[in-house]
Amino acid sequence: MEPRYVQQFKKGSLEMILLCLIGRGETYGYAILEELNRRSAVLGWAKEGTVYPILYRLQGAGLIQCRLAPAAANGGAKKLYALTEQGRETLRELLRFWDAYSACVEGFISAYREKEESE
Numbered sequence: 001m002e003p004r005y006v007q008q009f010k011k012g013s014l015e016m017i018l019l020c021l022i023g024r025g026e027t028y029g030y031a032i033l034e035e036l037n038r039r040s041a042v043l044g045w046a047k048e049g050t051v052y053p054i055l056y057r058l059q060g061a062g063l064i065q066c067r068l069a070p071a072a073a074n075g076g077a078k079k080l081y082a083l084t085e086q087g088r089e090t091l092r093e094l095l096r097f098w099d100a101y102s103a104c105v106e107g108f109i110s111a112y113r114e115k116e117e118s119e
Contacts, residue, residue, distance in 0.1 A: 063087035
């Protein structure tokens, strides 16, 4: 399969995936990257240059907020991200849309597979 098709699928859903990860509880960027990379067989490898700009965009849109917290390992600080109320509502709306969208797409896929099997 051409990588550009896979890239488009991932690009369209990555913001929603990040909102879901942050919605599970306050987290920081490196933990988000680790979680995405644990699923790299499907999602591909997550890169800082992809994830952090999206986090900044979500923050700018008022969907997430961040706070600085002491980092236990090196005495510095790390940014912890959490959903805002607007972020929770937006994620609920995205999930409702995703459910309807995926059901619609699944209908097309099922019809195609039935036709393929009958030939």
